[in-house]
Amino acid sequence: MGATAAGIALLMLLCLGQAHGDHHYPNGVGGAVKEKKCDYSQGRWVYSSSYPLYKSSDCPFLQSEFDCQKNGRPDNLYLKLRWQPTSCNLPSFNGIDFLRRNRGKRIMFVGDSLSLNQWQSLTCMLHTAVPKAAYSLRTWQGLSTFKFPAYNVSLMLWRDALLVDLVNKNGTRVLKLDSINSPKPWKGVDVLIFNSWHWWLHTGRQQPWDVLQYKRNTFKDMNRLIAYKLALTTWARWIDSNIDSSKTQVFFQGISPDHSSGSDWNEPKASCRGQTRAQVLSHMSKPVYLLNVTSLSQLRKDGHPSIYGYGGKRGNDCSHWCLPGVPDTWNQLLYASLIHEI
Numbered sequence: 104m105g106a107t108a109a110g111i112a113l114l115m116l117l118c119l120g121q122a123h124g125d126h127h128y129p130n131g132v133g134g135a136v137k138e139k140k141c142d143y144s145q146g147r148w149v150y151s152s153s154y155p156l157y158k159s160s161d162c163p164f165l166q167s168e169f170d171c172q173k174n175g176r177p178d179n180l181y182l183k184l185r186w187q188p189t190s191c192n193l194p195s196f197n198g199i200d201f202l203r204r205n206r207g208k209r210i211m212f213v214g215d216s217l218s219l220n221q222w223q224s225l226t227c228m229l230h231t232a233v234p235k236a237a238y239s240l241r242t243w244q245g246l247s248t249f250k251f252p253a254y255n256v257s258l259m260l261w262r263d264a265l266l267v268d269l270v271n272k273n274g275t276r277v278l279k280l281d282s283i284n285s286p287k288p289w290k291g292v293d294v295l296i297f298n299s300w301h302w303w304l305h306t307g308r309q310q311p312w313d314v315l316q317y318k319r320n321t322f323k324d325m326n327r328l329i330a331y332k333l334a335l336t337t338w339a340r341w342i343d344s345n346i347d348s349s350k351t352q353v354f355f356q357g358i359s360p361d362h363s364s365g366s367d368w369n370e371p372k373a374s375c376r377g378q379t380r381a382q383v384l385s386h387m388s389k390p391v392y393l394l395n396v397t398s399l400s401q402l403r404k405d406g407h408p409s410i411y412g413y414g415g416k417r418g419n420d421c422s423h424w425c426l427p428g429v430p431d432t433w434n435q436l437l438y439a440s441l442i443h444e445i
């Protein structure tokens with residue numbers, strides 16, 4: 104499990120870091136930042152009496168699968184842990200400041216249910232900061248928009264687990280690793296936070312495609328790490344040619360570790376990791392900031408809903424995270440990078 108996360112983290116670093124070979128930021132930071140910044144990815148979890156940052160009961164729109172307390176989780180130490188980076192402090196989260204800084208902006212999470220997890224966390228953090236401010240929440244054709252009209256800030260979620268095109272050809276679901284042509288609402292958004300990983304591992308009935316296609320070739324299956332690399336390269340090209348980095352900030356959420364003991368984490372072959380190192384030649388010219396949440400989340404096996412997700416009805420959830428919980432820290436990292444980069 105750890106080895107896979109490390110393999111992917113390495114791959115992402117290579118994909119995202121390519122364009123910035125002459126910069127050496129610890130977090131794989133893009134070109135815009137001048138000074139050397141703190142590495143938030145290294146640290147430890149410490150007890151804090153002022154945590155959690157909000158109560159789930161103060162957040163009426165929180166989906167029940169993340170609301171572990173409401174689902175009967177009896178312990179609460181997992182709510183009281185704050186991330187302490189080794190060599191600096193994370194700025195404490197100031198929701199009003201976040202809203203003011205982002206006035207008139209659209210912020211969009213793009214990815215799978217872990218994006219949903221982080222989006223829900225951020226909307227809860229902000230709503231509890233301005234409990235009297237009106238908000239609206241609408242979902243239309245796969246796009247959910249949470250809006251604070253007084254601040255003119257929209258926090259959006261676009262569910263897109265694989266990022267590249269998944270098309271239906273005569274009843275066959277074809278995943279096109281080299282194509283992002285289907286309509287994507289990402290364009291023109293001010294802040295984009297992408298995430299994609301977990302669905303690349305699914306096999307059997309959970310696999311969202313029937314065949315994979317790359318250039319003119321069709322594959323029944325292939326090494327998933329390679330498929331992911333090809334798709335991420337396609338995504339990187341899309342970003343390079345469609346994003347105006349004077350307007351849009353792009354983040355990539357690192358792998359959120361899955362602590363299930365099942366076979367989801369296919370151990371990548373050592374040779375594959377070596378190949379990744381040699382082969383990934385991304386041509387990204389736009390800065391992308393990696394939110395490296397992997398290691399800090401890895402330490403929080405206790406943060407998953409386990410049997411207290413989905414109202415306790417749907418087994419053992421070791422992929423998502425209870426809210427309040429670990430994704431709140433991901434958003435603190437997002438906040439920290441937004442305030443340092445602006």
Ligand SMILES: *[C@@H]1O[C@H](CO)[C@@H](O)[C@H](O)[C@H]1NC(C)=O
Nearest residue numbers: 112113116131144145395398
């Ligand atoms: C993420 O942070 C961990 C801990 O500092 C580090 O070991 C890992 O290399 C980082 N991953 C990337 C892709 O930068």
Ligand SMILES: *[C@@H]1O[C@H](CO)[C@@H](O)[C@H](O)[C@H]1NC(C)=O
Nearest residue numbers: 206207208209254255256257
């Ligand atoms: C709100 O922000 C949008 C951009 O997201 C802008 O087009 C619009 O003019 C703003 N509205 C007000 C009332 O400031």
Ligand SMILES: *[C@@H]1O[C@H](CO)[C@@H](O)[C@H](O)[C@H]1NC(C)=O
Nearest residue numbers: 270271272273274275276277
């Ligand atoms: C779909 O099926 C029809 C008839 O079976 C065939 O003519 C057509 O070429 C197929 N299209 C694709 C994209 O495979």
